[in-house]
Amino acid sequence: MGFILPREAIGLRSSSLSASLGNTTAATNESDQELKEDDSEQFDDRKMVRICNKLIEVFTVDKPTPSDWRRLLTFSREWDTIRPHFFKRCQNKADNESDPGKKHNLLRLSRKLKQIDEDIQRHDELLNAVRKSPSEAGEIVARRRKDFTKEFFVHLHTVAESYYDNPTEQNAVAKLGNTCLAAVQAYDTATESIEALNAAxxxxxxxxxxxxVDAACRKIDNLAEKNELDSALVLMITKAWSAAKESNMMKDEVKDVLYHLYKTSRGNLQRLMPKEIRILKYLLTxxxxxxxxxxxxxAFTPGEELEGMDVDCLYTTPEQLHTWIRTIIDAYQFSREGTLVREARDLMNPKIIExxxxLKKKIQDNFM
Structure with a gap:
């Protein structure tokens, strides 16, 4: 999920904002303006009724979809003032409405809009918590990960758009969004690693x-067949073998067992790797x-494929190998490491990309 909001891109969306929302933005802006022009102590209830009636018409006629309502509430600077009067007005109009269909629509609007309003308030509360202490975003995510939903990031994006007339504030909100996203990704990665280690x-x-030993090796083979032999387990077996190999206090029988487990797990992990990646890694040496x-x-000469304990005989086509190389290079250039199979991610460094x-050019020039 990405939340990068380049200033130029936001400016482009903001410039067409009125067109995308039509008269709805104008209506809510007029409502906001009317409130600003009144002294709060001398506020005329009749004027608030007029504003609420105008908004009810906007929500039911001009822009009747929940997605529009979310944007309108987020864009309004005066909604906090209007809120209690609006829901009261919806109820009063419904109570006095003789047409069952219109009564139902008013009650539905009030109920749905209240749900959306509560969502927005919850998202705003979380956003303000991060805004107050951006350096503690990681701690906030750790405490409230379930609140950092896709809907929260969509709301954050809308908040940034709402500052179309204030580029400084808009960029500040966009930066806050990137901070939140980075903290969430770091938390998820750490959590997945812990879960993987526990399972391993x-x-x-x-x-x-x-x-x-045979039974242990069969278990490793079975895990590989079910695609459950992951790198965390192989690393654990490798560390155990490495520690045993260098220890003078461990019996040779135990060392032999761990060595067999190490060789079996490493061999199976290799087999799970796409053959083009295995060929690539060999070619790079x-x-x-x-x-x-x-x-x-x-590599491009067809023949019988053999997979032995120490040597594998594999082949592929120039087109397939070229596709894998291009995929890895594209992922590196566009920072999409997460789109690669995990076995290819260790190829993502500048020297190997060079x-x-x-290699890609050599294949193009000589085999395609």
Whole structure:
């Protein structure tokens, strides 16, 4: 989900705001203006009734959809003053209405608009909490993650648009939106990592408690078949093997068991990786130009695919490998790492991208 709001893009939307909302904006602006021109202590109830009647007409005739109502309430600077009078006026008009259809529409408007108004107030309260302490956005997200919904970010976007006549405030709200989004993404990533580690720990304990090495390896194979052998579990097994290998206090039998588990898990994880990514990673290890060209020829030569314990024989087509390279480069250039399969994300660094650019051109020039 992205909430980047470049100043130019906002300005463009704001300049066409009146056209997109039609007379509705004018009507709500007139209502706001009437309130500003009155002294609050001498306010005429009849004028408020007139304003409420005008807004009821806007909400039921000009812009009858809930999405329009959300924008209108967000854009109005005087809605807090109008709110109690508006709902009271809806009820009074409904009580005095003899037409059942019109009565139903008035009561429905009041009920639906009240729900939307409560949503907006809740979003505004959260927005103000972050606005007061932007440096504590991470802590606020940790406490109230469920409140940072898609609807909240849509509301934040609308709030930014409502400052079409104040670029400074508009940019401040947009910046606040980016702060919120970054905090949410960081929180979600951390939470997913913790959940992944907890799940990996349970799987690891189950594997270790197997009655034999063969049984443990079968469990790893079964996890791979069900696509449940993730990198967190493999990392856990790798660390266990690494610690055992360097320990003088652990029996050789235990080391052998952990080594078998390590080799089985690593091999299975490799098998889960798209073959084009495996081919790419191998090609990137070759520095000699002639050897590199020979490896490309081998990769594009059809034959029987074999997957052994130490060596795999795989092949693909120039078009498929070229597509994968282009996908990785595009993801890097447009900061869309999340769109890649996880096995390709370790290719997302500048030096490797440079090599991929060279490889892409070599495939284009020699094989396509």
């Amino acid at each position: 720990e349970l799987k690891f304990q189950d594997i270790i408690n197997s009655p034999s 070759i520095e000699d130009p002639e050897e590199h060209m020979s490896a490309l020829n081998d 090599k991929l650019e060279v």
